[in-house]
Amino acid sequence: xxxxxxxxxxxxxxxxxxxxxxxxxxxxxxxxxxxxxxxxxxxxxxxxxxxxxxxxxxxxxxxxxxxxxxxxxxxxxxxxxxxxxxxxxxxxxxxxxxxxxxxxxxxxxxxxxxxxxxxxx
Numbered sequence: 001x002x003x004x005x006x007x008x009x010x011x012x013x014x015x016x017x018x019x020x021x022x023x024x025x026x027x028x029x030x031x032x033x034x035x036x037x038x039x040x041x042x043x044x045x046x047x048x049x050x051x052x053x054x055x056x057x058x059x060x061x062x063x064x065x066x067x068x069x070x071x072x073x074x075x076x077x078x079x080x081x082x083x084x085x086x087x088x089x090x091x092x093x094x095x096x097x098x099x100x101x102x103x104x105x106x107x108x109x110x111x112x113x114x115x116x117x118x119x120x121x
Contacts, residue, residue, distance in 0.1 A: 002030045002037055002060055004068050015039040015055075026075045028068045030060060040065075042072055048082035061092070066101075073102065073119070082121045087114040 007027035013020055014036050015029070027041030040054040052073070056065060076084060088099050088106075104117040 002032045004028050004030050011036060026072050028072060042076045048080055050076050050081045050084045052084055052086035084119040085116050087111060088117050
């Protein structure tokens with residue numbers, strides 16, 4: 001099992017190939033020894049609107065991840081998130097069930113051919 005800890009700008013840039021975020025964001029980094037193996041975050045995309053991302057290797061998709069996802073979403077809500085959007089990779093077993101459990105519902109919107117799910121306060 002990897003070590004999950006709060007992510008910083010360097011973790012974000014490492015995981016996403018040098019991309020830097022200029023706005024508000026909250027994330028967690030999944031480390032396996034010295035390797036950044038997974039990443040999850042929410043990024044503010046507009047007033048009260050955030051976008052969520054979660055990229056976890058198959059071997060790390062275990063129930064303990066849920067606790068970290070909840071912490072990040074709760075922090076975003078405390079910072080003013082009124083809408084949180086995410087895509088759902090339906091090829092991952094139980095991904096849709098996770099989205100539903102978190103309070104997300106599918107929308108009519110798509111991005112890169114994937115349905116956008118939304119949590120709305």
